[in-house]
Each structure stands twice: as structure tokens, then as C-alpha cells.
Amino acid sequence: xxxxxxPEDQVNVAEGNPLTVKCTYSVSxxxxxxxxVQYPNRGLQFLLKYITGDNLVKGSYGFEAEFxxxxxxxxxxxxxxxxxxxxLYFCAVRDWDGGSQGNLIFGKGTKLSVKP
Amino acid sequence: xxxxxxxxxxxIKTRGQQVTLSCSPISGHRSVSWYQQTPGQGLQFLFEYFxxxxxxxxxxxxxxxxxxxxxxxxxxxxxxxxxxxxxxxLCASSQGTSGGELFFGEGSRLTVL
Numbered sequence: 495x496x497x498x499x500x501p502e503d504q505v506n507v508a509e510g511n512p513l514t515v516k517c518t519y520s521v522s523x524x525x526x527x528x529x530x531v532q533y534p535n536r537g538l539q540f541l542l543k544y545i546t547g548d549n550l551v552k553g554s555y556g557f558e559a560e561f562x563x564x565x566x567x568x569x570x571x572x573x574x575x576x577x578x579x580x581x582l583y584f585c586a587v588r589d590w591d592g593g594s595q596g597n598l599i600f601g602k603g604t605k606l607s608v609k610p
Numbered sequence: 611x612x613x614x615x616x617x618x619x620x621x622i623k624t625r626g627q628q629v630t631l632s633c634s635p636i637s638g639h640r641s642v643s644w645y646q647q648t649p650g651q652g653l654q655f656l657f658e659y660f661x662x663x664x665x666x667x668x669x670x671x672x673x674x675x676x677x678x679x680x681x682x683x684x685x686x687x688x689x690x691x692x693x694x695x696x697x698x699x700l701c702a703s704s705q706g707t708s709g710g711e712l713f714f715g716e717g718s719r720l721t722v723l
Contacts, residue, residue, distance in 0.1 A: 526709055537614070537700055537714035545709040584653065588708060597643055597666050598712060600653040 496521045498587045500601035507575045507608050515570040515604045517585030526588035527568040528598060529559055531581045538584060544568060555579070575608045582606075612637065614715035616701050622721045628689040631718045635682050635703030641665075642684040643712060644676060647698040656699075659684055660706050688720075696722045 497520045507513045519525055526545055530538040542553025549561045559570045570583060582605050586598040615634040623629050635642050643666075644656040655668040659678035676686040682703075688695055698719050702712035 528711060530714075535716075535719075537616075537716045538702075538712075540711045540713065543709070543711055589655075597655045597658055597668070599655070600645075602652045 496523075496587050496589045496599050498527075498585050498599055498601045500583075500585055500604045502604050503602070504605045504607065507606070509577050509608050509610050510574050513572050513575040513579070513606065513608070515583050515585075515606060517568045517570065517601060519566050519568060519585075519587045521587055523588075525561070525563075525566075525568075527559075527561065528586040528588075529553065529557070529568075529570050530584045530586065530600075532584065532603075533581050541570070541583075575606075577608050577610055580606055580608045614701055614703050614713055616699075616715035616718050618718060619716060620719050620721075622723060623691050624723050625691055625693060627691050628687060629691060629720060630685055630687045631699055631701075631720075633684045633686075633701030633703075633715060635684070635701075636713055639703035639705060639713070640682055641704045641706030642678055642682065643702045643704070644684070644686050645700045645702065646670075647700055647717070648696075653700070656686065691722045693722050696720060 499518045528543045529541040532538045544561045552558045582603045584603050585601040589599045617632045641660045643658040646654045658666040662678045673689045678684045698717045700717045702714045704710045704712050
């Protein structure tokens with residue numbers, strides 16, 4: 495069965511510092527991986543995805559993520575955090591058990607807090 | 611291009627009632643998925659519809675049902691509401707391919723009293 499883990503419930507960083515939000519996965523098929531962000535009382539917004547190709551994926555709002563097959567990780571990173579980056583971040587993996595297309599399985603989410 | 615639209619945004623029901631939530635996907639998207647989000651359980655997959663057919667289903671009781679119309683609009687229904695059904699219900703649309711990302715609506719927040 496597919497699964498995704500976000501080991502940190504909350505990450506605190508100072509504005510201007512680099513940030514990392516961690517994600518590890520377990521899949522039986524190809525690891526199609528996604529990152530989403532959710533602001534209070536809003537839906538989820540797509541940030542980036544890894545399907546194949548370069549291990550470093552660049553996405554929206556200056557975020558990037560590094561796919562590491564040996565460590566089964568897909569950590570989200572940003573070189574310089576902004577206060578406006580404060581939100582809930584979700585890592586997700588395609589569920590191949592759900593059929594050829596499958597649905598997404600989401601992690602529990604990591605609350606990112608960026609202080610001025 | 612208009613995003614995913616969910617209605618209503620907020621609603622309050624009492625135990626035993628039923629509720630219908632609506633979702634209009636992005637134009638051209640044929641897949642609509644529904645998720646339930648709660649503080650305790652996080653995001654849980656309910657079901658996915660593709661071209662009016664249910665393609666995938668999560669582990670929810672039969673009280674939760676859905677359908678998709680020929681214009682790709684989707685509805686989900688919850689019958690005999692329970693207190694535990696209080697949640698944010700999120701709809702997402704996509705092209706329906708395995709590598710495609712989901713585009714989410716703002717959600718419908720259901721409170722069951």
C-alpha cells in the first residue's frame with residue numbers, strides 16, 4: 495500500500511532563512527509525488543510535482559523539492575522564507591492501488607510558521 | 611480560466627438530515643475527486659468520477675455517495691448525518707491522467723449539530 499509521512503507537525507523559521515518541510519513516501523509503483531499548500535479556510539493549491547526526470551523540481555512561489563529515491567524522500571525547500579509562506583503544507587503520493595489512475599494519498603500536513 | 615467552484619461554502623445541518631454538495635470543475639477537466647478534511651483524520655479520499663463513472667472509491671460508509679453529470683459537474687450526498695461528518699469537503703478536478711495534478715476548490719464546510 496502507498497503511504498506518505500510528514501514527520502514534523504510544525505516547522506518554525508525566521509524570515510529570510512532557508513526552510514525545509516520533510517516528506518517520506520512508500521509506494522509499490524512509480525513514485526508520483528506532489529506538494530500542496532493550504533491557507534486558512536481555503537482549498538489546497540498545487541505547488542509542484544515529481545513524475546520523472548530531474549530530481550530537483552522547481553515550483554510556484556520560489557519553492558522547490560528534491561526527489562531522493564534511495565532515501566524515499568521528497569523534501570520541500572525554499573532558499574529564503576517569507577512571512578506570507580506561513581501555511582499548512584501537504585505532501586501527496588499517487589495511490590496505484592486505486593486503479594490505473596489512482597487517487598492521491600496525503601500526509602497529515604506540516605504547519606509552517608515564518609516569523610519576521 | 612475559472613477555477614473549481616464549490617457550493618455552498620458553509621452549511622449547518624442537524625443529525626439525521628441529509629446534505630448535497632456541488633462542484634463545478636475547471637472547463638475541460640473530466641475527473642472530479644472528493645476529499646474530506648478534518649483536524650483529526652486529515653485529508654481522506656472519498657471518491658473519484660471520470661466521464662460520469664465512479665473510478666475510485668475510498669473507505670467511507672454507504673451514506674456517502676456521489677455522481678457526475680455529462681457536463682462534468684459533480685455532486686456528493688451524505689445521508690443520515692452524524693456529528694462526525696462535520697468537516698471541510700473538498701472537490702478537486704483534473705485531466706484524469708495519473709501524472710496530472712489536482713486543482714482544488716475552496717471547499718464546503720459542513721457543521722452537524
